[in-house]
Amino acid sequence: MVDIATSYDADDEDLYSLPAYDPAGIFSSTRVVLELGEHVWINQNQVESLAQRWLQEEQEAENRSNEALWDARYHFHDGSERTVNWLLLLDALNFCFWAEKDQPRWTIDYQGETLNGYWAEAAALKRAVEEGLPLWDAEYLSTISNETIAQIFRGTQTIPLLEQRGNNAREVGRILLERFDGQFTRALEQANHNAVELALLLANTFPSFHDVASYRQHEIRFFKRAQICAADLHHAFGGKEWGNLADLDKLTAFADYKLPQVLRHYNVLEYCPPLAEQVDNQELITAGSEEEIEIRAATIWACELLRRRLSSQGHMVNAAEIDQKLWLLGQHSTDMRPYHRTRTIYY
Numbered sequence: 001m002v003d004i005a006t007s008y009d010a011d012d013e014d015l016y017s018l019p020a021y022d023p024a025g026i027f028s029s030t031r032v033v034l035e036l037g038e039h040v041w042i043n044q045n046q047v048e049s050l051a052q053r054w055l056q057e058e059q060e061a062e063n064r065s066n067e068a069l070w071d072a073r074y075h076f077h078d079g080s081e082r083t084v085n086w087l088l089l090l091d092a093l094n095f096c097f098w099a100e101k102d103q104p105r106w107t108i109d110y111q112g113e114t115l116n117g118y119w120a121e122a123a124a125l126k127r128a129v130e131e132g133l134p135l136w137d138a139e140y141l142s143t144i145s146n147e148t149i150a151q152i153f154r155g156t157q158t159i160p161l162l163e164q165r166g167n168n169a170r171e172v173g174r175i176l177l178e179r180f181d182g183q184f185t186r187a188l189e190q191a192n193h194n195a196v197e198l199a200l201l202l203a204n205t206f207p208s209f210h211d212v213a214s215y216r217q218h219e220i221r222f223f224k225r226a227q228i229c230a231a232d233l234h235h236a237f238g239g240k241e242w243g244n245l246a247d248l249d250k251l252t253a254f255a256d257y258k259l260p261q262v263l264r265h266y267n268v269l270e271y272c273p274p275l276a277e278q279v280d281n282q283e284l285i286t287a288g289s290e291e292e293i294e295i296r297a298a299t300i301w302a303c304e305l306l307r308r309r310l311s312s313q314g315h316m317v318n319a320a321e322i323d324q325k326l327w328l329l330g331q332h333s334t335d336m337r338p339y340h341r342t343r344t345i346y347y
Contacts, residue, residue, distance in 0.1 A: 015044070015305070016031055016034060016301065018031065019250075019304075021247075021250050023196055023197075023200070023250075024196055024199060024200055024203075024221060024223060024227075024252075025221050026221045026222065026223060026252045026300065027252065027300070027301075027304070029218065029219060029220045029221045030220060030221070030222075030296075030297035030300050030301060031297075031301070032215070032218045032220070033215055033218075033220060033293055033294055033297035033298070034297060034298065034301060036215070036216055037290075037294040037297070037298070038272065038290075038294075039271065039272045039274075039275045039290060039291045039294045039295075040269060040270070040271055040272070040275065040291070040294040040295050040297075040298045041269075041270055041298065042268060042269060042270075042298055042301060042302050042305065043267055043268055043269070043270050044305075046266060046267040046268045047268055047302065047305045047306055047309060048309060049266075049267075050266045050268055050306065051306055051309035051310050051313070054310065054315075054325075055310065055313055055315060058315065070232070070235035070236050071119075071122075073111070073123075074110070074115070074119050074122040074123040074126060075090075075122050075126060075236065076125065076126045076129045076135075077236060081136075081183050081184075081185050082136035083136070083236065083237075084183070084184045084185050084188070084233070084242050085135075085136040085137075085138065085176070085183065085184050086125065086129070086135055086136045087184075087229070087232055087233060087236055088172055088176075088184045088229065089125065089135055089136075089141065089169060089172050090121070090122060090125055090232070091225050091228060091229040091232060092168045092169065092171070092172045092206070092208060092209070092225070093121060093125075093165045093168055093169065094118060094121060094225055094228070095161070095225065095344065095345050095346060095347050096160050096161050096343060096344060096345070096347070097116065097117045097118065097120070097121065097159070097160065098160070098257070098339070098341060099157070099160075101281075101282040101283075103157075104156065104157060105117075105157070106120065106153075106155050106156065106157040106158070106159045106160065107120060107155050107156045107157070108120045108123060108124050108127075108153070108154070108155035108156075109155075110123040110124070110126075110127055111123075120155065121153075124152055124153050124154075124155070125152065127152075128151075128152040133148070133152065135152075137173075137182075138172070138173045138174075138176035138177045138182035138183075139173065139177065139182070140173065141169050141170065141172050141173025141174075141176075142170055142173030142174045142177060143170065143173070144166065144169050144170060144173070145166070146162065146163060146166040149162060149165055149166040149169060150162055153165070160343070161343065161345065164345050167208070168208045168345065171206060171207065171208055172206070175205060175206055179205060185242060187201055187202070187205075188233075188242055192246075193244060193245055193246060194245060194246045194247050195227075195230035195231070195234070195245040195246065195247050195248045195250065195251055196230075196247045196250050196251065197247075198226075198229070198230045198233075198245065199223055199226040199227045199229070199230050199251065200223075200226070202223075202225075202226035202229060203221075203223045203226040208225075208345055209223070209225055209226040209229075211223050211224050211225065211226065211346040211347075213288050213292075213293050213296075214288065215290065215293045215297075216290075220293055220297065222255050222296055222300070222346065224254045224255050224256060224346055224347045225254075225346065225347070227251045227252065227254055228254045230245055230248065230251065231248065231251065231254075231320045233245060234248055248318065248320060249318035249319075249320075251318070251319055251320050252300050252303070252304065252319050253299060253300050253303035253304070253319045253320075253322060253323040253326075254320075254323050254347075255295075255296035255297075255299045255300050255347065256347035257339040257340055257341070257342065257347060258326075258327055258330040258331075258339060259299050259303070259323065259326050259327065259330070260295050260296070260298070260299045260339065260340065261330055261336055261337070261338070261339035261340075262326045262327075262329050262330045262333070262336065263299060263302050263303075263326065264336075264337065265333065265336045265337065268302050268306075269295070269298055269299070269302055271295075275291050278291075278340075279337070279338055279339070279340045279341075280337055280338060282338050282341055283341070284341055284342070284343065285340050285341060285342045286342070287342050287343060287344040287346075291340075292340070292342050295340055296347075303319050303322045303323060303326070304319060306322050307319055307322050310322075
């Protein structure tokens with residue numbers, strides 16, 4: 001195991017050099033965590049190993065990366081502004097689907113399939129539209145009750161953080177009415193159809209998207225759901241119309257609980273023994289703790305280092321594509337150690 005002190009060293013300035021374009025301050029703020037961190041580190045040899053593995057399996061990797069994240073079976077899409085508003089709601093509620101240790105996961109039955117996690121969330125919201133709920137209507141969302149949210153997400157168990165999902169849904173409706181004439185497309189226009197500007201607008205306008213932590217008196221920015229919302233727009237509209245966004249390649253990875261699980265599986269991320277034991281025993285990691293922030297910061301930089309290594313070998317990818325590949329690997333693998341468990345609305 002690599003000594004913890006090698007998590008970041010002054011000699012690594014080139015390795016951890018900041019991109020020329022970092023308007024959201026995500027790279028600069030998370031690099032501070034690498035400089036000071038004591039619980040999580042990136043194994044550079046394993047970054048190289050994983051990059052080489054992907055390069056050697058490039059054809060297979062391309063096939064996997066083409067697996068649809070925007071699956072029409074589970075996502076509402078009518079091609080209008082309604083879809084854009086529905087998508088904002090989807091990403092406002094896209095967090096924390098895991099169950100307590102030894103407890104069953106929340107699942108739903110939809111059109112003959114049993115779904116859990118993100119796919120269940122998307123399908124539940126699509127099902128609600130099919131049942132007549134106008135989830136694209138800001139007025140409706142602004143006063144939606146927790147009872148209605150519970151009905152939308154009805155399944156085998158109660159979805160985690162039900163009350164917080166209700167709060168976020170009402171926030172979406174309220175702020176769309178107050179700031180954007182009830183239409184998320186107005187936010188797109190204000191952001192000049194730029195992915196990074198849209199993520200910043202979301203993070204600075206909707207409190208539930210303001211994914212910021214404090215680490216040893218430093219503000220650390222992640223903006224996970226704000227960034228993924230921009231990427232989802234791109235996927236939903238096939239890069240056209242409202243999905244035609246500039247600077248998608250300037251987004252960072254979307255730091256959640258699945259990506260670090262996969263990166264740890266490939267030994268790209270390594271945890272100090274006490275943290276490893278906590279994660280493997282499925283014990284709660286406190287939101288905003290040093291351990292949680294270090295996991296997320298290292299995830300962003302591990303994905304960036306993978307991107308740089310692949311790009312240097314002629315395989316040009318962006319962080320969102322790295323993120324997508326890792327997330328899909330996490331969906332298909334059953335032999336991985338547990339992911340870290342943090343109750344939070346941010347991922």
